[in-house]
Amino acid sequence: MSAQYPSLYNIVQRKDVTVASVLAQTHLSISFRRTLTGNKWIEWLHLCQRLMDVHLTNEPDRFVWKLSSSGVFSVKTMYEDLMNILPRFNRKYLWKLKIPLKIKIFMWFLHKKVLLTKDNLAKRNWNGCMKCCFCDSVETVEHLFLSCPFAKMLWRVVHLTFALPPPTNVTNMFGNWLNGIDKKTKARIRIGVSALCWSIWKCRNNIVFNRARSFNFLQVIHMASHWIQLWSLLLPVDQRELLATGCNRMVTVASDFFSLGG
Numbered sequence: 001m002s003a004q005y006p007s008l009y010n011i012v013q014r015k016d017v018t019v020a021s022v023l024a025q026t027h028l029s030i031s032f033r034r035t036l037t038g039n040k041w042i043e044w045l046h047l048c049q050r051l052m053d054v055h056l057t058n059e060p061d062r063f064v065w066k067l068s069s070s071g072v073f074s075v076k077t078m079y080e081d082l083m084n085i086l087p088r089f090n091r092k093y094l095w096k097l098k099i100p101l102k103i104k105i106f107m108w109f110l111h112k113k114v115l116l117t118k119d120n121l122a123k124r125n126w127n128g129c130m131k132c133c134f135c136d137s138v139e140t141v142e143h144l145f146l147s148c149p150f151a152k153m154l155w156r157v158v159h160l161t162f163a164l165p166p167p168t169n170v171t172n173m174f175g176n177w178l179n180g181i182d183k184k185t186k187a188r189i190r191i192g193v194s195a196l197c198w199s200i201w202k203c204r205n206n207i208v209f210n211r212a213r214s215f216n217f218l219q220v221i222h223m224a225s226h227w228i229q230l231w232s233l234l235l236p237v238d239q240r241e242l243l244a245t246g247c248n249r250m251v252t253v254a255s256d257f258f259s260l261g262g
């Protein structure tokens with residue numbers, strides 16, 4: 001924790017414990033001297049997001065999720081806890097979108113520009129190569145999802161398919177970008193945008209962590225289409241059709257675009 005979450009470490013009650021000893025106890029034995037606010041709250045969410053990927057079993061040593069009475073992690077309790085902090089954030093629509101909670105948190109990190117991109121890692125004293133994995137620029141949230149040539153190609157496909165010009169920057173994407181569009185269409189666009197951003201992030205992580213060499217933007221489009229169709233199951237049956245049609249159109253446009261570009 002001291003290395004990756006220094007500001008949380010500074011206010012943690014007991015600094016001398018190891019991760020192994022914290023995890024070995026029945027209760028997740030971390031407590032803080034002060035209430036978590038601002039960046040500290042974001043760091044805590046980062047940590048929680050990692051815990052969400054921890055596989056829970058009924059073995060004797062296990063995590064106990066403090067937000068539920070049973071002690072077992074559930075998305076519902078995490079969601080309710082997040083809903084409680086909503087008045088502090090004005091992007092309420094994000095939490096109402098019919099997408100998995102994990103993706104809502106990811107999109108909220110993106111909105112706050114606190115995803116662990118290389119520029120943000122450097123602020124935590126990480127000193128690896130800052131280069132974007134798709135081009136030679138420095139990797140920032142703004143760059144990776146919007147201004148990188150790779151992202152621009154993906155947004156170009158969205159533009160060609162739906163006659164929807166790309167957002168100018170992250171603030172615009174979560175702000176005025178869809179002004180004037182009706183509520184239901186907006187919600188569908190936001191599901192699509194979440195899937196697109198999540199696919200860029202997954203592709204980026206695959207290159208950074210798994211050293212995957214080959215990537216092409218058609219794969220990202222297919223991946224986004226896959227997530228959209230999967231998440232559409234969270235919507236009423238009559239609303240799924242539009243998302244499926246949109247996905248098929250996007251894949252067709254991307255294939256044409258790709259074959260034209262060679």
Ligand SMILES: [Zn+2]
Nearest residue numbers: 132134135148
């Ligand atoms: Zn780039």
